Amino acid sequence: MERTLKFNIFRYNPNVKNDKPRVETFELNETPRLNVFTALNRIREEQAPDLMFDFVCRAGICGSCAMMINGRPTLGCRTLTSDLPENIELYPLPFFKMLGDLSVDTGIWFRGISEQLESWIHTQKEFVPEAEEERMDNALANKIYESERCIECGCCLAGCATAQVYPHFLGAAGLNRIGRFMMDPRDQRTDEEWFELVSTDDGVFGCIGMMACDDVCPKDLPLLEVFSYIRRKMSVVPFTK
Amino acid sequence: MKVITSDVLVIGAGLAGERTAIACAKEEQDVIILSLVPPRRSHSAAAQGGMQASLGNSIKGKGDNPTIHWLDTVKGSDWGADQEVARIFADNAPIAMREMAHFGVPWNRVEAGPKDVFIKGKKATIVEEKEKEGLITARAFGGTAKWRTCYTSDGTGHTVLYTMDSLVMQLGIPVHDRMEALQLIHADGRCYGAVVRSLRDGEIITYLAKSTVIATGGYGRIYGESTNAVINEGTGSWLALQTGVVPLANMEAVQFHPTGIVPTDILVTEGCRGDGGILLDVDEYRFMPDYEPDKQELASRDVVSRRMKEHMLKGKGVKSPYGEHLWMDLRHLGKEHLTTKLREVFDICMYFIGVNPITELIPVRPTQHYSMGGIRINKDGHAYNLEGLFALGEVACWDMHGFNRLGGNSLAETVVAGMVVGKKVAEYTKKASLKADKTLAEQFAKKEQDKISHLLNSSDGENVYTLRNEIGAILTKDVHIFRTEEGLTRATEGLLDIVKRTKNVKVQSHAQGMNPELSTALRIEGMAKQAYLIAKGGLNRTESRGAHSREDYPKRDDDKWLNRTLARWPDPNSEPVFTYEPVGILDLPPGYRGYGDDLRENMKISIEKYNKKIHNEQKKHGRIETSEPTGSKLPKELWKSEVKEAK
Numbered sequence: 001m002e003r004t005l006k007f008n009i010f011r012y013n014p015n016v017k018n019d020k021p022r023v024e025t026f027e028l029n030e031t032p033r034l035n036v037f038t039a040l041n042r043i044r045e046e047q048a049p050d051l052m053f054d055f056v057c058r059a060g061i062c063g064s065c066a067m068m069i070n071g072r073p074t075l076g077c078r079t080l081t082s083d084l085p086e087n088i089e090l091y092p093l094p095f096f097k098m099l100g101d102l103s104v105d106t107g108i109w110f111r112g113i114s115e116q117l118e119s120w121i122h123t124q125k126e127f128v129p130e131a132e133e134e135r136m137d138n139a140l141a142n143k144i145y146e147s148e149r150c151i152e153c154g155c156c157l158a159g160c161a162t163a164q165v166y167p168h169f170l171g172a173a174g175l176n177r178i179g180r181f182m183m184d185p186r187d188q189r190t191d192e193e194w195f196e197l198v199s200t201d202d203g204v205f206g207c208i209g210m211m212a213c214d215d216v217c218p219k220d221l222p223l224l225e226v227f228s229y230i231r232r233k234m235s236v237v238p239f240t241k
Numbered sequence: 242m243k244v245i246t247s248d249v250l251v252i253g254a255g256l257a258g259e260r261t262a263i264a265c266a267k268e269e270q271d272v273i274i275l276s277l278v279p280p281r282r283s284h285s286a287a288a289q290g291g292m293q294a295s296l297g298n299s300i301k302g303k304g305d306n307p308t309i310h311w312l313d314t315v316k317g318s319d320w321g322a323d324q325e326v327a328r329i330f331a332d333n334a335p336i337a338m339r340e341m342a343h344f345g346v347p348w349n350r351v352e353a354g355p356k357d358v359f360i361k362g363k364k365a366t367i368v369e370e371k372e373k374e375g376l377i378t379a380r381a382f383g384g385t386a387k388w389r390t391c392y393t394s395d396g397t398g399h400t401v402l403y404t405m406d407s408l409v410m411q412l413g414i415p416v417h418d419r420m421e422a423l424q425l426i427h428a429d430g431r432c433y434g435a436v437v438r439s440l441r442d443g444e445i446i447t448y449l450a451k452s453t454v455i456a457t458g459g460y461g462r463i464y465g466e467s468t469n470a471v472i473n474e475g476t477g478s479w480l481a482l483q484t485g486v487v488p489l490a491n492m493e494a495v496q497f498h499p500t501g502i503v504p505t506d507i508l509v510t511e512g513c514r515g516d517g518g519i520l521l522d523v524d525e526y527r528f529m530p531d532y533e534p535d536k537q538e539l540a541s542r543d544v545v546s547r548r549m550k551e552h553m554l555k556g557k558g559v560k561s562p563y564g565e566h567l568w569m570d571l572r573h574l575g576k577e578h579l580t581t582k583l584r585e586v587f588d589i590c591m592y593f594i595g596v597n598p599i600t601e602l603i604p605v606r607p608t609q610h611y612s613m614g615g616i617r618i619n620k621d622g623h624a625y626n627l628e629g630l631f632a633l634g635e636v637a638c639w640d641m642h643g644f645n646r647l648g649g650n651s652l653a654e655t656v657v658a659g660m661v662v663g664k665k666v667a668e669y670t671k672k673a674s675l676k677a678d679k680t681l682a683e684q685f686a687k688k689e690q691d692k693i694s695h696l697l698n699s700s701d702g703e704n705v706y707t708l709r710n711e712i713g714a715i716l717t718k719d720v721h722i723f724r725t726e727e728g729l730t731r732a733t734e735g736l737l738d739i740v741k742r743t744k745n746v747k748v749q750s751h752a753q754g755m756n757p758e759l760s761t762a763l764r765i766e767g768m769a770k771q772a773y774l775i776a777k778g779g780l781n782r783t784e785s786r787g788a789h790s791r792e793d794y795p796k797r798d799d800d801k802w803l804n805r806t807l808a809r810w811p812d813p814n815s816e817p818v819f820t821y822e823p824v825g826i827l828d829l830p831p832g833y834r835g836y837g838d839d840l841r842e843n844m845k846i847s848i849e850k851y852n853k854k855i856h857n858e859q860k861k862h863g864r865i866e867t868s869e870p871t872g873s874k875l876p877k878e879l880w881k882s883e884v885k886e887a888k
Contacts, residue, residue: 013752013753013754014754015442015443015752015753015754015755016752016753016754032562033504033505033593033594033595035505035593044757044758045706049748049749049750049757049758050749050750050752050756050757050758051757052755052757054278055471056278056282056283056284056470056471056472057282057284057286057287057470057471058470058471058505058507059287059505059507059508059589059593060588060589060592060593061286061287061396061399061585062278062281062282062283062284062286062287062470063281063282064278064279064282078592078593080592080595099441099754099755100754100755103755106279107278107279107280107281107282107418107419108279108418110279110281111279111410111416114407114410115410118411119407119410120344120345120407120408120410120411121343121344121345121407125343127339127340127343127344129336129339129340131339132339132376133338133339133342133343133376133377134342134343135350135374135375135376136347136348136350136375137350137375138349138350138351138352138375138378141347141348141349141350141393142347142349142394142581144347145347145393145394145396145400148347148393148396148399148400148403149396149399151286151399152279152281184345184347186343186345187345
């Protein structure tokens with residue numbers, strides 16, 4: 001039987017003076033294979049033209065549409081309503097700056113963290129157009145790719161207890177980014193340089209190991225593996241000096 | 242009013258825009274990038290399968306070189322491409338791949354030894370060479386003579402974009418995200434920047450620059466049913482069209498990808514078929530070898546899409562509540578392959594349609610995917626008729642794709658064009674001076690402000706979402722894979738009516754700041770007008786070439802139509818102007834592609850005569866002088882030795 005879904009959506013527009021945060025309810029008949037992307041667009045087109053939310057690829061690849069769906073941070077585009085009860089609560093991700101309703105500024109936060117960690121290959125080598133590329137073992141390329149798959153959606157930070165208390169915590173996404181470059185032989189940063197970046201409470205030793213990030217990551221990144229790789233590498237650094 | 246100046250203004254932070262910005266920054270130019278979304282969310286990130294470059298490291302790519310890549314590209318284009326531009330592309334693609342490896346892309350590499358693969362539906366074993374171990378490997382894609390598509394699993398766009406964006410950060414190039422350019426600032430044939438609206442708070446800002454670069458991607462969303470991201474609404478090509486002087490080229494050349502999934506229209510990569518996936522009909526019968534005995538599932542996209550549609554019209558489609566479709570079968574590739582090399586595809590099928598490709602068939606049908614046409618530029622990336630305006634990537638018509646682009650060639654184009662055009666932009670910018678006066682900028686900004694306050698204060702008018710849905714419905718019905726005079730006439734009439742209705746739109750929400758309905762209202766005229774150009778261009782072109790397939794004119798007509806459509810819209814309240822220019826120098830003479838139907842009308846004039854008129858004809862249509870003469874990068878008849886060897 002076709003259900004009537006009740007979407008209880010958090011509303012707040014910080015650009016409107018005296019606007020009050022509130023929850024508004026919208027009813028929608030459920031069609032087969034309805035997902036939160038289609039549902040929100042239908043609500044905007046038919047009921048609330050000013051409803052703010054972010055989607056780009058709508059295919060689980062770009063990381064734009066993370067939100068709290070019935071209390072859990074996840075991607076809106078690939079959440080099917082058939083997996084949810086009739087009452088659906090939609091809230092913006094915590095931790096990030098709110099832009100309005102379900103839209104938060106994950107882009108700016110991730111840019112900041114990437115700049116802070118200098119998330120690029122550090123090398124003195126110049127590119128030589130005529131030369132053959134440097135060889136790499138395919139197994140290592142695959143391993144780097146595993147961490148490179150992070151789509152910067154922010155679910156891990158929204159689900160992280162430490163991040164809610166310590167706003168400077170790098171979070172799973174930040175640590176994963178470090179792991180990605182640490183294991184890449186093209187990046188010539190030394191263990192000491194890495195140690196400076198991750199040895200504080202903001203870094204890998206600030207994690208209290210509840211691993212909610214690992215539960216909520218929509219891309220199933222090997223976070224546990226990456227964290228222990230960083231910890232292992234970093235815990236020996238003080239003794240090698 | 243806020244005014245921001247820079248040497249170079251790049252509109253769009255996907256791969257093409259970012260690579261151009263990097264090229265300019267390396268030449269000490271002060272660059273600002275604008276983007277609708279955070280740069281890493283750009284649609285480049287969604288590209289899955291890979292990038293074509295003739296590195297020839299895999300055993301199945303052995304002996305490959307830029308000339309063979311060029312041959313595949315020109316044939317794929319159905320001779321609509323500018324052969325010199327295709328040559329520039331093919332020559333630079335291997336360098337671009339190696340450069341991206343240097344910057345950090347974790348390309349999949351050659352593993353020496355035997356490997357089980359599927360070729361033309363059959364299991365086979367290939368043996369990769371020891372001396373190639375660790376070099377960038379490649380997979381098969383459609384319409385190619387060699388395995389040439391470099392990849393990182395099926396997340397190639399993602400890794401290349403993340404790497405490119407990391408360089409943008411390293412070089413300290415500012416990206417102003419959630420910004421939408423509404424109008425170019427220009428006068429007397431010179432571009433001075435753009436009027437921009439912040440999608441965060443609605444502020445109008447003018448950006449002034451010596452050079453302006455449009456790299457905003459395609460317009461797929463105009464079709465409604467499209468594989469494209471929701472931001473691909475033709476905003477960049479609309480900027481050019483609004484000038485009235487810059488032409489949009491070959492807008493009727495629209496690519497339909499064979500494997501959009503049903504429902505949701507999300508793409509699953511051509512890499513599926515490249516890695517051995519096959520297409521089945523309602524009887525689970527493999528039909529492609531009957532139509533295309535040689536290339537089978539790996540003919541060019543236009544041909545495969547057409548064959549699929551043809552087969553469905555014979556009653557062999559699978560009926561579903563979402564319309565007819567066919568099946569793609571990946572089951573034989575096995576769990577290991579599907580969860581590593583085709584992992585995004587696996588996830589998409591599981592999450593979006595609840596299909597497990599390890600054990601089940603995937604429902605697919607041809608879906609709008611790519612625009613070969615776009616802002617007409619010369620080989621340096623400079624737009625026709627407007628000094629200081631450049632364009633590249635999907636939004637532009639450089640024109641290496643002609644009437645059909647090969648899979649893996651557009652993602653590669655973004656980076657290669659970024660390298661090549663980026664250098665030219667830097668060269669131009671160094672010589673240019675910024676003479677824009679603020680009054681001009683204010684005039685243009687005021688026009689946009691007036692438009693916005695008019696929209697926000699309108700008490701009655703059309704619903705913008707209804708208009709958008711109507712445009713998509715018309716294109717999907719009458720401007721799709723197979724086209725007829727009847728359907729195209731109906732479409733042009735319907736779309737012209739919608740163009741008029743876009744002048745009277747009512748915005749219900751008066752919210753300050755991010756106002757999604759207002760954003761759509763500001764885009765809708767551009768969407769309607771571009772839809773009209775697609776339909777009208779298709780109606781005018783009485784032949785079938787590449788993706789433009791006329792049931793009433795099934796032949797490719799090289800005598801009348803070996804040309805490029807150019808459409809300008811000088812009077813916004815009247816109808817557009819269509820003219821035609823030759824495609825460019827012909828080195829490979831028009832012939833049979835090697836797949837698809839071979840129905841052709843030959844050219845009556847000689848190739849020498851055709852080639853002789855290129856320079857003057859294109860100049861007449863507004864081509865800005867290139868830094869090197871026409872043809873300088875197209876060595877004559879190199880292809881002859883390759884064709885002989887192949888025999």
